[in-house]
Amino acid sequence: MSDCLLACRKFNFMLSAVWLFYRQFWFFTHAVSWGGWLMAQVPLGDALWMLFGSFFWLKLVSFGVIWYFMHTFSRQNYLFYQNMGYAVTHLFVGAFGLDMLLFFGGLALINWLIHL
Amino acid sequence: MKFFKSLEADSIELAYGERKILQSIYLQIPLGEVTAILGRNGCGKSSLLQIIFGTLKPVFKSVRWDGRFVEFPYREHHLVRYLPQHPLTPPALRVKDAFKWYDSAVDDSFGERWEGVKNKRFGALSGGERRFWETLLILFSPVQYVLLDEPFSHLSPIYVEELKWLITSQKAQKGILITDHLYREVLEISDQTYFLQNGRTYLLPDPLRDLMDRGYIPE
Numbered sequence: 001m002s003d004c005l006l007a008c009r010k011f012n013f014m015l016s017a018v019w020l021f022y023r024q025f026w027f028f029t030h031a032v033s034w035g036g037w038l039m040a041q042v043p044l045g046d047a048l049w050m051l052f053g054s055f056f057w058l059k060l061v062s063f064g065v066i067w068y069f070m071h072t073f074s075r076q077n078y079l080f081y082q083n084m085g086y087a088v089t090h091l092f093v094g095a096f097g098l099d100m101l102l103f104f105g106g107l108a109l110i111n112w113l114i115h116l
Numbered sequence: 117m118k119f120f121k122s123l124e125a126d127s128i129e130l131a132y133g134e135r136k137i138l139q140s141i142y143l144q145i146p147l148g149e150v151t152a153i154l155g156r157n158g159c160g161k162s163s164l165l166q167i168i169f170g171t172l173k174p175v176f177k178s179v180r181w182d183g184r185f186v187e188f189p190y191r192e193h194h195l196v197r198y199l200p201q202h203p204l205t206p207p208a209l210r211v212k213d214a215f216k217w218y219d220s221a222v223d224d225s226f227g228e229r230w231e232g233v234k235n236k237r238f239g240a241l242s243g244g245e246r247r248f249w250e251t252l253l254i255l256f257s258p259v260q261y262v263l264l265d266e267p268f269s270h271l272s273p274i275y276v277e278e279l280k281w282l283i284t285s286q287k288a289q290k291g292i293l294i295t296d297h298l299y300r301e302v303l304e305i306s307d308q309t310y311f312l313q314n315g316r317t318y319l320l321p322d323p324l325r326d327l328m329d330r331g332y333i334p335e
Contacts, residue, residue, distance in 0.1 A: 017217075024206070076202050082171055082190050083197045083204070083254070084217065
């Protein structure tokens with residue numbers, strides 16, 4: 001039980017750290033994604049599923065751009081998180097997952113509200 | 117939690133293109149002592165600290181904790197933390213939140229000063245204040261080793277004195293590696309001193325005399 005509690009605490013802490021990291025650039029990734037969605041003429045439902053792959057790649061490219069700029073110009077910012085034991089790759093993977101969840105979660109919510 | 121009594125770093129080779137920065141390093145950092153590294157600008161002190169921390173990949177390295185090789189020490193639970201030369205914390209982060217993230221505890225002796233600063237964001241502090249609280253953030257961390265890269269920079273003399281006292285008081289529980297150009301301050305608190313020159317480390321038996329002989333300080 002205590003092991004499970006410890007693992008949950010650790011996971012919660014990691015999520016919070018990823019959130020703190022993600023907050024630095026969330027605006028940019030969402031601006032790109034929602035901009036892409038508007039340019040694709042606000043697809044929802046089946047039309048959205050058809051474009052799922054394109055949105056995934058758009059997100060991946062925007063993360064690539066962020067990674068490049070952070071790696072080139074503000075690499076020292078990683079140290080705050082590395083001091084907590086997190087590798088840069090883990091932070092980016094976590095932030096990517098969170099970003100996907102928020103974007104597609106937002107789209108699912110819009111879809112649900114429209115069909116309500 | 118396993119306690120490591122000693123950290124050893126050797127066989128480190130770091131090169132940028134043809135230029136070799138580090139090539140013949142030996143450092144031993146015992147728990148309970150302050151170990152200093154001095155050296156001229158650009159001699160590789162910061163790189164060496166980052167290699168020990170595990171965030172800079174050299175050509176070769178051997179960083180051992182009680183004889184056990186650890187490739188990424190920063191990922192080990194409660195083992196080591198590193199204060200870089202530049203600001204560490206996100207400017208928008210509040211001081212108390214950073215201490216909470218790092219599980220660092222400020223003792224009661226800071227009383228009113230802590231109350232006055234804890235709700236401020238790091239970006240709102242002066243350069244010296246920020247440096248001071250970031251150094252405490254690392255120094256008071258629940259880890260066994262701390263690596264301090266120029267902790268005295270931007271600090272006023274009163275802060276330098278206080279920090280020297282705090283480093284000395286923390287060494288009972290930690291192994292502390294420090295580098296700074298305020299060599300008098302560093303020598304006052306260090307138990308052993310290494311000098312880094314031409315990519316090699318030299319343990320200085322008589323630090324002041326040896327630093328003069330090696331041309332680091334004037335005669």
